[in-house]
Amino acid sequence: MELARRDHPGLRALKAQELAASAAVDEAIASLYPEIGLQAKYGLSGGNFPLIWNWSAALQSTMQLFTGHRQTWRIREAVALLREARSRVTAREQQIYQDLQNALNQLDSATQRLPLTELLVKQAQESLDLVSERYRLGAASAVEVTDAQVALTGARAEKVQAKFDYQAALAQIKHAVGEE
Secondary structure (H helix, E strand, O other): OHHHHHHOHHHHHHHHHHHHHHHHHHHHHHOOOOEEEEEEEEEEEOOOOOOEEEEEEEEEEEOOOOOOOHHHHHHHHHHHHHHHHHHHHHHHHHHHHHHHHHHHHHHHHHHHHHHHHHHHHHHHHHHHHHHHHHHHHOOOOHHHHHHHHHHHHHHHHHHHHHHHHHHHHHHHHHHHHOOO
């Protein structure tokens, strides 16, 4: 789960959106403070030469006294968007956790099935050998030999399926973690 939190591209994108929403809350709160600006002007004026230089400088501060609660509502909207972004991150983490748990359960099941399928193949092979020998001696029919061959083929197919399930579970784990 730690790898998924760090590497999963979908989760990283949602966390980036959460960071952006948090920055929007900070910006909305910062808009409550007054604006301070520095202004300087200069100019030449007069009708005759030499012209008279005029310099002026001013420090200006502006603050809106009443905005109809627009800024307060802007903060509330930004907070709501942040909550929504956090809930999307949480929902995605829960989905990844569930996917990871399912894949781990499938891996555990496939890991336990592998030795069982090995044993089934071994038993089916021994049964085929036994029936083949009985057939050679005339104590078994061709149908029994065919049944033993079918059982061996089925056991081998089950072994291949168990190996496939094992590899598929590994792939699901990698996908849930965010690996390629």
